[in-house]
Amino acid sequence: MTKLGVPTILGIPFDGHSSYLRGAGEAPGKIRAALHCDASNHWTEGRVDLGRAGAYEDAGDLAFSETIAFAVIENSIAALLDRGKRPVSLGGDHSITYPIIKAVGRHYPRLTIFHFDAHPDLYDEFEGSRLSHACPFARIMEAGLAKRLVQVGIRTINGHQREQAHRFGVEVMEMSSLPAYDRLKQAGPVYISFDMDVLDPAFAPGVSHREPGGMSVREAIAHLHAIEGEIVGADVVEYNPVQDLAGVTATAGAKVLKEILGKMISG
Numbered sequence: 007m008t009k010l011g012v013p014t015i016l017g018i019p020f021d022g023h024s025s026y027l028r029g030a031g032e033a034p035g036k037i038r039a040a041l042h043c044d045a046s047n048h049w050t051e052g053r054v055d056l057g058r059a060g061a062y063e064d065a066g067d068l069a070f071s072e073t074i075a076f077a078v079i080e081n082s083i084a085a086l087l088d089r090g091k092r093p094v095s096l097g098g099d100h101s102i103t104y105p106i107i108k109a110v111g112r113h114y115p116r117l118t119i120f121h122f123d124a125h126p127d128l129y130d131e132f133e134g135s136r137l138s139h140a141c142p143f144a145r146i147m148e149a150g151l152a153k154r155l156v157q158v159g160i161r162t163i164n165g166h167q168r169e170q171a172h173r174f175g176v177e178v179m180e181m182s183s184l185p186a187y188d189r190l191k192q193a194g195p196v197y198i199s200f201d202m203d204v205l206d207p208a209f210a211p212g213v214s215h216r217e218p219g220g221m222s223v224r225e226a227i228a229h230l231h232a233i234e235g236e237i238v239g240a241d242v243v244e245y246n247p248v249q250d251l252a253g254v255t256a257t258a259g260a261k262v263l264k265e266i267l268g269k270m271i272s273g
């Protein structure tokens with residue numbers, strides 16, 4: 007059992023910085039429902055019983071108006087950290103990871119981020135916005151909020167984002183070069199940011215930007231299980247219920263969430 011604080015779920019129903027489709031703001035409740043669905047039990051593959059009293063907590067969903075969303079997100083994450091909790095955020099679009107990491111990076115100055123995504127999300131700006139869900143990791147790295155950023159499953163990188171990755175020293179593990187288990191070991195604080203579109207659309211059609219050629223759920227779990235480090239926080243983002251088919255993506259998201267929680271608890 008780790009000495010780190012109890013993992014605490016926080017729903018962040020924000021999709022105001024999505025570039026193509028809205029809908030990710032409806033995700034938190036649906037992932038929660040899949041997590042608690044009686045179709046499965048509460049044990050993780052790593053042999054952790056999430057049904058044990060106190061295994062994790064749920065702080066519910068944030069409420070905010072869009073104009074002040076980022077301030078509310080940053081302050082809420084900071085408050086959880088100050089209370090000794092480890093925030094596990096359910097998006098929402100990927101833009102929320104910037105205000106989350108503003109709080110986490112201040113709390114843990116030598117943070118490593120393991121970022122699962124089809125997209126590098128490193129645009130300096132996208133369609134006129136520097137806060138777009140296509141930009142959070144550019145903001146995080148230029149602010150020096152992480153010492154190491156490892157991206158896994160990337161398969162859409164363009165020239166601009168390759169320059170950005172070089173500029174910030176990002177380790178981009180493209181889908182074609184996986185597995186990348188050895189890159190997921192780091193002494194010290196680790197944060198996991200899991201964009202559901204890292205999964206192949208065959209496994210997770212409920213995303214705003216379907217990108218074929220992605221991970222199976224099994225490959226994603228294998229990479230999550232390979233992580234070594236003190237996991238101090240995580241997010242699961244970009245599930246879009248509007249795009250889902252029969253809830254299969256919510257179930258995949260809940261499975262990923264379970265294994266992340268299990269890793270946080272078992273170390």
Ligand code: MN
Pocket residue numbers: 100123125127139201244
């Ligand atoms: Mn993303």
Ligand code: MN
Pocket residue numbers: 123124125201203204215244
């Ligand atoms: Mn993505």
